[in-house]
Every structure is written in C-alpha cells, then in structure tokens.
Amino acid sequence: MNTRLYWTIKKFFQKIVFDTKRLIYVLKEKFSKQCKLLHIQFDILKVVLWQIFLAIVFVLLLKKCDALLLSYLKLDSISLDMFKDITIGGMGIAGVILGLYCTNISSIFSAKYSNVPSDLATLYQRDVITNSCINQIIRYIVVCSIFLFECVFKQPLGMASIIVLLFLTVQMVITFSVTGNRSYMLSDTFSVGDAKFQNLYNIIKKVSKRNIFTTDQSFQNHYKKIASHDVYILFEIGQYNANIPKNQNESMGLFMNKSVALLEFYWDKKQNIQYDSLCFEKKAQYPQWHATDDTEIRLALQTGTSIQPKMVTDNYWFENALLKVNQECLNKILRDDDILVLQQYFVCLQSLTLIAGEKRQCDYWGSVLKKIKISSWTVICKHLSSDDLDKENALSIVDIMCSNYVELILGITRYLSNLNVESVLHQCTTYSSFDQCDIQYVPYLNGEMCKRLFTQISAELSIENKKLTANWYIQQIVAKEIYQYIGIVIGTIEFSIKEVYEIGIQLNTENHCQAAATALSHVFEILNKSKRAILLIEKILIQLENKHIEKSILWQKVSTDSLVQTIQKIETNLPAVLIKCSVSDALDHWKNREDYPDFLGLCYNHVSEALIRSIESNDFERFKKIYRGYFDLVLLYQEYIRTDVIKHKEAYLAEIVFHVASAPFFEYALISGLAIIWGEFNGASCWKDSIDTTLKEFIKKDSKNLSILSVIAQQLQFRQHDIVGIGNRDILQTNWKQRIAHVMSSSPSFEVIYDHFSERLKTASKILQSYRGITIMNHHVDLTNPEDVFMIVSVNNYLPDEKKYKSCWGWSENYES
Numbered sequence: 001m002n003t004r005l006y007w008t009i010k011k012f013f014q015k016i017v018f019d020t021k022r023l024i025y026v027l028k029e030k031f032s033k034q035c036k037l038l039h040i041q042f043d044i045l046k047v048v049l050w051q052i053f054l055a056i057v058f059v060l061l062l063k064k065c066d067a068l069l070l071s072y073l074k075l076d077s078i079s080l081d082m083f084k085d086i087t088i089g090g091m092g093i094a095g096v097i098l099g100l101y102c103t104n105i106s107s108i109f110s111a112k113y114s115n116v117p118s119d120l121a122t123l124y125q126r127d128v129i130t131n132s133c134i135n136q137i138i139r140y141i142v143v144c145s146i147f148l149f150e151c152v153f154k155q156p157l158g159m160a161s162i163i164v165l166l167f168l169t170v171q172m173v174i175t176f177s178v179t180g181n182r183s184y185m186l187s188d189t190f191s192v193g194d195a196k197f198q199n200l201y202n203i204i205k206k207v208s209k210r211n212i213f214t215t216d217q218s219f220q221n222h223y224k225k226i227a228s229h230d231v232y233i234l235f236e237i238g239q240y241n242a243n244i245p246k247n248q249n250e251s252m253g254l255f256m257n258k259s260v261a262l263l264e265f266y267w268d269k270k271q272n273i274q275y276d277s278l279c280f281e282k283k284a285q286y287p288q289w290h291a292t293d294d295t296e297i298r299l300a301l302q303t304g305t306s307i308q309p310k311m312v313t314d315n316y317w318f319e320n321a322l323l324k325v326n327q328e329c330l331n332k333i334l335r336d337d338d339i340l341v342l343q344q345y346f347v348c349l350q351s352l353t354l355i356a357g358e359k360r361q362c363d364y365w366g367s368v369l370k371k372i373k374i375s376s377w378t379v380i381c382k383h384l385s386s387d388d389l390d391k392e393n394a395l396s397i398v399d400i401m402c403s404n405y406v407e408l409i410l411g412i413t414r415y416l417s418n419l420n421v422e423s424v425l426h427q428c429t430t431y432s433s434f435d436q437c438d439i440q441y442v443p444y445l446n447g448e449m450c451k452r453l454f455t456q457i458s459a460e461l462s463i464e465n466k467k468l469t470a471n472w473y474i475q476q477i478v479a480k481e482i483y484q485y486i487g488i489v490i491g492t493i494e495f496s497i498k499e500v501y502e503i504g505i506q507l508n509t510e511n512h513c514q515a516a517a518t519a520l521s522h523v524f525e526i527l528n529k530s531k532r533a534i535l536l537i538e539k540i541l542i543q544l545e546n547k548h549i550e551k552s553i554l555w556q557k558v559s560t561d562s563l564v565q566t567i568q569k570i571e572t573n574l575p576a577v578l579i580k581c582s583v584s585d586a587l588d589h590w591k592n593r594e595d596y597p598d599f600l601g602l603c604y605n606h607v608s609e610a611l612i613r614s615i616e617s618n619d620f621e622r623f624k625k626i627y628r629g630y631f632d633l634v635l636l637y638q639e640y641i642r643t644d645v646i647k648h649k650e651a652y653l654a655e656i657v658f659h660v661a662s663a664p665f666f667e668y669a670l671i672s673g674l675a676i677i678w679g680e681f682n683g684a685s686c687w688k689d690s691i692d693t694t695l696k697e698f699i700k701k702d703s704k705n706l707s708i709l710s711v712i713a714q715q716l717q718f719r720q721h722d723i724v725g726i727g728n729r730d731i732l733q734t735n736w737k738q739r740i741a742h743v744m745s746s747s748p749s750f751e752v753i754y755d756h757f758s759e760r761l762k763t764a765s766k767i768l769q770s771y772r773g774i775t776i777m778n779h780h781v782d783l784t785n786p787e788d789v790f791m792i793v794s795v796n797n798y799l800p801d802e803k804k805y806k807s808c809w810g811w812s813e814n815y816e817s
Contacts, residue, residue, distance in 0.1 A: 056146065087151070090169045091144045094137055140168050190255040193237050196230040197258050201265060203227050207279045208269035220278035228281070231321040234259070238328040246336045253333070253341040256326045257348045263322055264352050267359045271443045276451075281317040284309035316364055323368060327375070334376060339383050339393045342376060346400040353404045357411020360443060360485065362492040369404055370499060384512045398515045402503060402522035405496040409529045412489055416536040421482065421543045425475040432467060433458040444481040453477050472549055479547035480555055486537060486544070487558040493530050494563045500526050501570050508577055513584035517599040520578045524606050527567055534560050572622045575607045579629050583636060593644075604637045604664065611671050612736050615678050616743050623675065624690045631668065631698055635708065638664040662715040663729055669716060669787035669795075670733060674740045676789050677774075680765035681744055688767075692794055699798060709795055713805040716791060720808045741781040752776055767793055772809040785809070 207223050241252060273279055286309045289297065300307050314320075326345075333341050349372070356365035376397075383394035424442050431437050431445075434454040439446040445454075453474065460468045504519035537560055548555055582603035589596045607630060614623035642661045672691050679687025699705050744750055751762035759776040761768060768774065771789055775782040791805040792812045799805070806812050 087144045087147045091141055091148075093169070094141050094144070136171065140171075143168065189241060190237060190251050193234050193255065193258075196233050197262060200227060200230050200262055203230075204262075204266050204269050207277070208272040210272065210274075215274075217278050224279045224281065227279075227318065228321070231318070231325065235321070235325045235328060238325050238332075242328065242332050244332075246338060249333055249336060249338045249341045250344075252329050253344050256329050256345055259322045259326050260348050260352050263319060264355050266318060267352075267355055267361055270361075271359065271446065272440050274439070275315070275446045275448070276313060281314045282311045283314045283317075285312045319364065319368075330372070330375065334379050337379060337382070339379065339390045339397070342379065343393045343397050343400070346397050346404070350400065350404055350407055353407040354411045357408045357413075358415050360415070362408055362412055363488050366405075366408060366492050366495050366499075369401075369408075373401060373499075373503070381507075381510060381512065384507075384515050395515055395518060398503070398507070399518050399522075402500045402519050402526075405500050406522060406526050406529060408496055409493055409526060409533060412493065413529060413533045413536065416489070416533060416540065419482075419540065421479075421540055424482070425478055425547065428478045429471040429474050431457075432461055442478070444478055444485070447481060449477060450481065472547075475547050476549055476553070479544045480553070483541070483544045483555055483558055486540060487556070489533075490537060490558065490560055490563050493533055494566050497523070497526055497530060497563075497566060497570065501574070504581075505577060508581055513581045514588070514596070514599075517578065517581040517585050517603070518597070520574065520581060521597075521599065521602055523570065523574055527571065530563070530567060534563065568622075571610060571613075572625055575603075575610055575626045576629055578603045579607065579633050583633070586636065586640060590640075590643075593640075600637055600640055604633055607633060608667060608671060612674070612739060615671075615675055616739055618678075618682070618743075620684070620686055620690075623687070627675075627690060627694060630671075631694060634664045634668040638662075658715075659719070660728065662719060665712045665715055666719060666787060667729070667733060669712070669790045670736065672794070673786035673788065673790035674736065674783070676767065676793060677771070677783065677786055678740060678744070680767050681747070681761075681763065682749055683764070688793070691790070695794055695798070706798055709798055710803050713791060713795060713799060713803060716787060717805055737783045737786060740786075741783045744781045745779060750779075750781075752779060770811050772807075772811045788812070 203223050203226060207220070237255070238252075241248075244252070287296075287307050289307065292307055296307055330342075330345065333345070349369070353365060353369070356362055380394050380397055383390040384398075385391075386394075424444070427438070427442055428445065431454060434445075434451045437445040437450070437454060444450070453469070457467055457469050457474075460466070500519060500522050504516050504523065507513075507516035507519055541558060541560075582599040585596070586593070586600035607626060610626050611623060611630065614620075614626065638661065641664065645657045645660050648657055675691060676688045679685060699709075753760045753762045759779075761774050761776060761781070763769060767789065775784065785808065788805075788807040788809070788811075792807060796804045796812070804812075
C-alpha cells in the first residue's frame with residue numbers, strides 16, 4: 001500500500017470517479033434547466049399547434065371554394081410557380097416585419113419598462129392589441145407554409161386561394177402599421193392602463209345587471225376583487241410616473257380625465273347595484289364604549305378584550321380608490337406648479353359635478369370638491385399674485401371651482417324636478433317581494449329597511465296567500481327614506497353656498513380682488529339656483545309629511561329654515577365685500593376695461609336689486625347695512641360709465657349719452673325715494689333717518705361734496721325733460737316702482753279714503769300727503785317719480801334755493817312751505 005504504484009492507481013481511479021460524478025452533475029443541471037424551460041417550450045408548441053390547426057381549417061375551406069370555382073365556373077387553376085413566388089415573397093415580408101416589430105418593442109421595453117413594477121411590465125407584455133396583431137402575422141406565416149406544402153405536391157390552387165393570399169398579405173402589412181402605432185402609444189406609460197379602464201367599464205356593466213350572475217355572492221366577490229386589482233394597477237401607474245418631466249404632465253392630465261369619465265359612467269349604473277352586494281368592500285367600524293349596550297360591555301370586561309369592531313359596507317370604496325389615483329397625480333402636478341394642467345382637470349370635473357347632483361351623490365361629491373380645493377389652494381393663490389399668463393389660468397380655476405358648486409345645485413334641482421313623489425310611492429305598493437323592486441326607478445328601495453319590509457311581505461304571501469301589510473305603511477317607510485335624503489340635499493345646498501362665499505371672502509382677505517370678485521359674482525347665481533331648489537324641496541316635504549301617518553315611528557325633522565337663514569345672512573353681508581372687490585378691480589383695469597369682466601357693473605346692479613328686495617321684505621337692518629356704502633359705489637360707477645360713453649361724439653347721440661351717463665344718479669335717487677316712501681307708509685321714520693344720516697356723513701367728509709349734490713340735482717332736473725323714449729334701463733326702473741307699489745297695496749296698513757270719484761291714500765305722513773306721485777285705482781297703487789321724494793325731502797336741505805331740485809308736479813313748494 002505504500003508503494004508508488006498503488007497511489008498512482010488510486011489517484012487514477014479517484015479521477016475517473018470524480019469525472020463521472022462531474023459529468024452526471026452537468027447532465028442533471030442541463031436537464032434541470034431544460035425542465036425549467038419546458039413550460040415555455042410547451043407554451044410555444046401550443047401556440048404553434050393552435051395556429052397550424054386554424055390554418056389547416058382555413059386552407060381546407062379555401063380548397064372547397066377553389067373546387068367549386070373550378071367545377072362550376074370553369075376557371076383554370078393558377079400557375080403553381082407564380083403562386084409559390086407570391087407566397088415566398090409574402091413570408092419574407094412577414095418575417096422582416098416581425099423582426100422589426102420585435103426590435104422596436106424590445107427597445108421601448110428597455111427604455112420605459114425595465115424598472116417598472118411587475119404588474120405594469122406584465123400589462124405591457126400582454127397588451128391585447130399588440131398580441132392580436134402578432135398572432136395575425138404568425139397565422140399568415142403558417143398559412144403561407146401550408147400553401148407552399150401544397151405547391152410541392154402540385155395541388156391545384158384556384159382564384160379563391162390567390163385572392164385570399166393577396167388579402168392576407170395586405171392585412172399583414174396593415175397589421176404592422178397598427179402594431180407600430182400601438183407601440184408608439186405604449187411608449188407613454190399611461191397608455192398601458194387603457195386595458196384596465198376598459199376592463200373596469202365591462203365589470204361595471206356586468207354588476208349593474210340583475211341576472212343570475214350578479215345576484216350570486218360568489219360572482220359579486222369575484223368582480224370586486226378584479227376591480228380592486230385593476231384600480232390598484234392604475235394607482236401604481238400614477239405612482240411610477242410621479243417623477244416624470246413637467247412637459248409630460250399633459251399625458252397625466254388625460255390619464256386623470258379617464259378616471260373621471262369612468263366615475264361618471266359608474267354613477268350612472270351604481271343605483272342598479274344592490275346595497276348589500278359584495279361588489280362593495282367591507283370595512284371595520286369600531287364602536288365607542290359609551291354607545292355600546294351592557295351585554296357587549298360585560299362580555300368585554302369578563303374576557304379582558306376590546307369591543308369587537310363591526311363590519312359595515314363601504315359604498316364609496318370604488319370612488320375613493322379612483323380618486324386616490326387622481327390625487328396621486330394631482331400632487332405631482334401641484335409639485336410641478338403646472339397651473340395649465342390643473343385648470344384642465346377642474347374643467348373635467350364640471351361634467352361629473354352635474355351628474356353627482358342628478359344621481360344622488362351630492363353630499364359625497366361636495367366633500368371631494370372641498371378636498372381638491374384645499375390641496376390646490378396654495379398653488380392657485382401663488383399664481384394669482386403673478387402678472388403673467390398663469391394668472392389668467394388661476395383666475396379661470398377660481399371661476400370653474402365656484403361653477404362646480406353651481407353645477408352641483410343645478411344637478412340637484414334637476415333631480416328634484418323629476419321626482420314625482422306620488423308616482424314613486426304608488427309604484428312601491430305594486431311590489432310583493434324585494435326581487436321585484438325596480439331599484440333603478442325607485443332607488444330609495446335599495447336599503448336595509450325596505451329589503452326587510454318586502455321580505456316580510458313576501459313571507460305573508462307565502463303563508464297567508466295574501467298581502468297583510470297596508471299600502472299606507474309601505475308608502476310611509478319609503479317616504480321616510482326620501483325624507484332623509486331631502487335632509488342631505490338641504491345640507492349639501494347650504495354647504496355649497498357657504499363654500500362659494502368663503503372662497504370669495506378668503507381671496508378678498510388675501511387681497512386677490514379680481515379673483516374675489518369672480519368668486520363672489522357666482523354667489524348671486526348659486527343663491528338664485530338655491531331658491532329654485534328650496535321651492536321644490538318645500539313642496540316635496542309637504543307631500544312626504546302627509547304620508548307620516550303612524551306618528552309612533554319617529555322621523556328626524558327636516559326643514560329649510562337653516563338654509564333660508566344662511567341665504568339671508570349672506571345676502572346681507574355680500575354687498576359690502578363685493579363693493580370692495582369690484583371697486584378695487586375697476587380701478588386696476590380702468591384703462592383696459594374691455595379686456596376684463598365688468599365686475600363693477602355687476603356689483604352695482606346686484607346691490608341695487610338687493611336694496612329693492614330689502615324694501616320689499618321690510619328688512620330695515622339689511623337695507624341699512626347695504627345702503628351704507630351704496631352712494632360711494634354710485635359715484636364711481638357713474639364716472640366709470642361717463643368715461644366710456646363720452647367716446648361717442650356724434651351730436652344726434654348726445655341725449656342718449658346723457659341718459660345713460662346719468663342713470664346711476666337717477667337710480668340712486670329712485671331707490672332712496674322708494675325707501676322713504678315705504679318708511680313713511682309704515683310709520684317707520686328709521687328709513688328716512690338712515691338715508692339722511694348717510695347723506696350727512698358724506699357731506700362731513702369734504703365740504704366740496706356739496707357740489708356733487710348740486711350736479712345730481714341738475715342732471716335729474718334735466719332728465720324731467722328727457723325725450724329719449726324708452727331707455728336701456730327704463731323697464732328695469734319701472735319694475736322696481738311696481739314691485740314696491742304692489743307691496744304697499746298688499747300691506748295690512750294700506751287704507752284708502754274715497755273723495756268723490758277718486759281714491760286717496762290714508763296716511764298721517766306729511767311727506768306722503770304732499771307727494772303727488774301716488775295714484776290709487778281699484779285699490780292698486782301706482783308710484784310716479786318717487787325720486788322726487790328723496791331729492792326734495794333730503795337733498796334740497798343741502799342746496800341753495802337757486803339750485804334746489806323742483807318736482808315737475810309742483811309739490812316741492814307745498815312741502816317746503
């Protein structure tokens with residue numbers, strides 16, 4: 001054993017054993033790798049076999065067509081050499097196209113998708129359009145191979161084969177153009193989400209149909225899981241693109257718009273989905289100890305555990321998930337300070353806002369609009385402080401932001417207009433089970449209370465063979481559901497009004513006067529829309545309360561009182577803020593006023609209308625607060641008009657120019673005179689005292705202001721002889737007089753004294769006794785030249801005799817004497 005030969009032989013055998021083991025190891029490794037690739041090869045083999053099968057079936061059909069053409073039409077067969085050349089040429093083109101496409105798609109993948117999350121990479125690889133086009137090219141190559149095989153065996157080929165081959169060749173070339181365009185689109189990583197959007201559309205269509213699948217909880221849960229996964233992939237797309245260059249934000253904006261469009265489609269179908277469907281997610285709701293019953297508390301104390309959470313349905317999980325995707329994108333846009341894309345997004349939200357009001361999603365959408373406003377507020381205000389084009393975009397966003405709330409109330413009003421309470425409640429009495437309920441026509445049935453009710457009715461029919469539940473009881477249950485929703489509507493309207501008003505106030509506080517005037521101008525619009533909605537709501541509430549027969553079933557009181565008080569409060573406080581904003585805006589854009597909205601004119605007209613309404617409603621405090629700043633507004637607006645109309649130098653327009661330029665002075669005197677007449681009519685001297693105090697304070701500011709009163713008196717005196725005809729505001733001014741006259745005629749204080757063949761107003765007021773502009777006929781008051789009252793009673797006190805205003809009726813001398 002110690003000889004050299006022994007160790008040499010042993011070493012030799014050990015080497016042989018080692019080489020044998022190494023060979024076995026290498027073979028096993030290669031076999032293991034082949035096994036790992038076997039499934040890929042198997043997939044390829046499946047594709048090849050499937051394409052060959054389809055091609056053989058296709059060619060056999062062509063052979064049949066060729067046989068028919070050869071036998072019946074006596075056509076000659078095609079030259080095999082020519083056919084073979086065409087086939088080989090087409091296969092060559094297909095091979096080149098497939099190679100070019102693979103090169104193109106791989107370069108896009110390496111550039112755009114090499115570092116994306118696995119879900120996005122898979123989505124790119126499985127793009128439906130791309131894979132469909134590739135399959136068509138592969139099928140073409142297989143078909144051509146079978147044609148060549150036929151040529152080898154000299155099988156006759158007819159006209160049908162050559163026509164189809166040429167058609168497939170053209171189709172293959174066009175297919176490459178489609179795949180090329182698609183690959184270009186997929187270079188934008190947002191485009192890979194198109195398939196998921198389409199899939200979500202299909203899922204929404206399916207779950208909104210009440211068939212054997214959507215009523216099955218297994219299918220409901222299946223659809224929900226797919227939708228949840230698809231939305232998550234959309235969120236991943238948004239996250240992955242969080243650092244793209246600013247110049248690509250427009251693509252991100254289009255991606256966000258697709259989510260908004262999907263949400264709009266979902267809300268149109270959502271009311272068809274049953275409330276307890278597993279299409280909605282379940283979330284834990286943790287009860288509070290003070291609101292828990294003693295049984296649960298005792299059990300928790302005995303076991304040393306917490307109160308167990310309850311699983312409740314989250315009916316807004318889909319909306320929250322989609323808007324989370326948009327919020328991720330919005331945060332990126334705000335970080336980039338991209339005001340243009342932000343404006344486009346707000347424009348897109350407008351259509352959804354109207355749908356939210358019509359489809360009973362108003363409360364949810366109102367809160368979403370507020371969140372979007374809060375998140376984008378800093379960027380908007382930053383650009384409002386600039387002087388470039390971005391400021392115009394920021395002003396546009398403020399305008400659209402306020403318009404969204406107006407659209408929301410408009411949608412609510414449309415819904416209320418179409419709500420026929422009697423028809424809905426009658427329809428509910430025709431159902432005998434919950435499955436029969438048409439929740440699309442009567443969405444209020446889609447709830448736990450109504451489901452339990454109709455389940456009990458169904459049980460009555462099964463046991464007693466007749467319905468025992470009274471129709472009035474069914475109507476009361478459904479009426480309660482409508483009643484509760486009306487309460488939500490009222491809260492949403494009040495919320496929307498406050499939001500628009502607070503936007504204007506906040507902008508005014510931050511000295512963005514033009515933006516504040518833009519926002520506050522929408523307050524008048526939203527108040528008008530709200531009053532229309534209130535009329536409908538009050539009518540509906542009366543109908544619903546009449547259905548509350550069983551009083552032991554308590555209804556939480558729903559009323560428009562709080563909403564009306566909010567409207568009155570805002571109408572009182574709005575003019576003062578609007579005057580400040582519009583005056584500042586008018587002074588900033590005095591020379592280039594044509595390039596900007598006329599907020600000063602808007603303010604003047606709305607404030608004038610507010611004063612008339614305060615007189616109509618006998619609201620002195622509101623009149624006093626608004627009137628305090630009215631004269632300063634009138635003076636500025638008159639100068640604003642004068643500097644505009646004096647551009648017309650034509651002699652024949654002189655009288656019209658004067659009529660238009662002096663209109664603010666005339667309307668100031670007209671409204672003041674109507675207020676004095678109303679106060680004297682009701683025996684309330686506070687109206688006249690407030691007007692006199694305001695005039696006195698104006699004179700105290702500067703003694704030169706007396707000359708302004710002289711100019712006003714002079715211009716109004718001249719207007720008495722004005723023969724312009726019907727001016728541009730004469731009908732409006734006449735309407736003001738008629739409205740106050742109507743209120744006087746309808747007042748309990750209205751009394752008439754009959755004097756022979758005439759009627760006179762019974763009053764103790766010296767002013768009204770002297771004033772000759774009151775005409776009464778058939779207990780109806782007509783007011784003529786009420787501006788004379790203000791000029792004679794108040795303004796003349798500050799004018800010398802030679803400049804005092806004189807009434808055309810001559811009653812000024814009698815009053816002053």
